[in-house]
Amino acid sequence: MPEILDQARERVLGNGVGLDEAGVLAVLNLPDEHLPAALQLAHEVRMRWCGPEVEVEGIVSLKTGGCPEDCHFCSQSGLFTSPVRSVWLDIPALVEAAKQTAATGATEFCIVAAVRGPDARLMKQMREGVAAIRAAVDIQVAASLGMLTQEQVDELVEMGVHRYNHNLETCRSYFPNVVTTHSWEERWETLRMVRESGMEVCCGGILGLGETVEQRAEFAAQLAELDPHEVPLNFLNPRPGTPLGDRPVVEGKDALRAIAAFRLAMPRTILRYAGGRELTLGDLGTRDGLLGGINAVIVGNYLTTLGRPANADLKLLEDLKMPVKALSATL
Amino acid sequence: MTDLSPAPAAPAALWCDRCGESVAAGPHPACEAARAWEPPRWCASCRRRMKVQVVPAGWSAVCVEHGERRG
Numbered sequence: 001m002p003e004i005l006d007q008a009r010e011r012v013l014g015n016g017v018g019l020d021e022a023g024v025l026a027v028l029n030l031p032d033e034h035l036p037a038a039l040q041l042a043h044e045v046r047m048r049w050c051g052p053e054v055e056v057e058g059i060v061s062l063k064t065g066g067c068p069e070d071c072h073f074c075s076q077s078g079l080f081t082s083p084v085r086s087v088w089l090d091i092p093a094l095v096e097a098a099k100q101t102a103a104t105g106a107t108e109f110c111i112v113a114a115v116r117g118p119d120a121r122l123m124k125q126m127r128e129g130v131a132a133i134r135a136a137v138d139i140q141v142a143a144s145l146g147m148l149t150q151e152q153v154d155e156l157v158e159m160g161v162h163r164y165n166h167n168l169e170t171c172r173s174y175f176p177n178v179v180t181t182h183s184w185e186e187r188w189e190t191l192r193m194v195r196e197s198g199m200e201v202c203c204g205g206i207l208g209l210g211e212t213v214e215q216r217a218e219f220a221a222q223l224a225e226l227d228p229h230e231v232p233l234n235f236l237n238p239r240p241g242t243p244l245g246d247r248p249v250v251e252g253k254d255a256l257r258a259i260a261a262f263r264l265a266m267p268r269t270i271l272r273y274a275g276g277r278e279l280t281l282g283d284l285g286t287r288d289g290l291l292g293g294i295n296a297v298i299v300g301n302y303l304t305t306l307g308r309p310a311n312a313d314l315k316l317l318e319d320l321k322m323p324v325k326a327l328s329a330t331l
Numbered sequence: 332m333t334d335l336s337p338a339p340a341a342p343a344a345l346w347c348d349r350c351g352e353s354v355a356a357g358p359h360p361a362c363e364a365a366r367a368w369e370p371p372r373w374c375a376s377c378r379r380r381m382k383v384q385v386v387p388a389g390w391s392a393v394c395v396e397h398g399e400r401r402g
Contacts, residue, residue: 060387083373087383104387237368240349301385306369
């Protein structure tokens with residue numbers, strides 16, 4: 001057994017203290033023959049510190065495309081030659097999407113907009129949309145609207161938004177290679193305001209942007225410092241027309257190593273499968289990740305791309321005897 | 332009076348609905364594979380970029396000339 005896994009068994013599984021950056025790097029560098037042991041340990045950590053429940057979430061794009069920012073992975077940037085056109089979802093369709101999500105047993109519904117930050121029109125749409133969902137659907141509403149002002153944070157709290165997603169996307173040292181129109185620190189400032197407001201913080205990122213293994217470890221350590229309630233873990237799905245459109249997808253074993261390492265860095269967080277797992281891991285890898293530290297999934301489609309049918313993921317959870325977290329348990 | 336004439340046939344696909352390039356020389360295998368995880372972006376009849384909305388359980392794509400597709 002590699003020394004790092006022995007150390008992690010005592011420190012993370014035994015005491016609930018996450019690995020530091022050097023420890024995460026050691027896990028990310030484990031040879032293939034030790035990957036099953038790393039995943040097994042990460043699973044034990046998840047079961048001990050989080051429990052067997054899996055949190056299920058659906059997401060929808062309220063405002064698609066035409067974003068002024070230049071996140072190099074994103075097909076919704078208006079600065080690239082992506083085929084994604086700008087479109088707004090109306091309130092009835094938003095409520096219908098929330099109903100579809102709730103019908104899967106999901107407890108979370110995240111409303112997302114491709115913006116630098118919300119303007120008055122978007123905040124008005126959010127206010128009306130959240131109210132309409134809360135009147136019609138028994139589900140928790142989360143939001144992801146880019147960078148916020150303090151007034152907007154307060155407004156979202158007042159609307160009843162219980163969790164806010166704002167991904168750091170990658171580590172601080174690599175961020176300028178991925179985004180040039182705003183800084184990592186600006187994102188951090190929004191996360192700070194969200195935390196102080198009492199909303200739950202949801203913050204993760206994307207692996208496969210060209211970062212080194214060392215930078216993946218740096219990212220895990222920075223997320224652990226933030227201590228978010230939830231970490232969505234995406235794997236790059238290279239989008240046509242974006243600067244990262246020709247990058248290769250993350251190799252499946254590297255993705256699984258990252259899942260185990262991020263779990264060992266953050267034993268108590270909700271670690272969610274987000275975009276790209278279909279390409280990177282396929283069906284078998286999806287199962288391996290759920291047995292290697294993942295305890296939450298996005299079901300159904302993503303914002304501009306398609307996911308596995310919700311019933312395929314729910315059947316997998318049933319096969320693995322992992323109960324879907326009930327709404328009553330989150331309220 | 333009921334019109335019993337057959338509905339007009341859908342225009343033949345001239346363009347790849349993923350990359351927007353011509354399919355005159357044949358289908359695009361890479362695009363067809365990618366479409367398993369993506370909605371269409373280009374109208375296959377006229378090559379207009381469509382307005383596409385993805386929702387958790389499906390998608391809709393609207394061409395101003397050729398109407399809406401759903402999946």
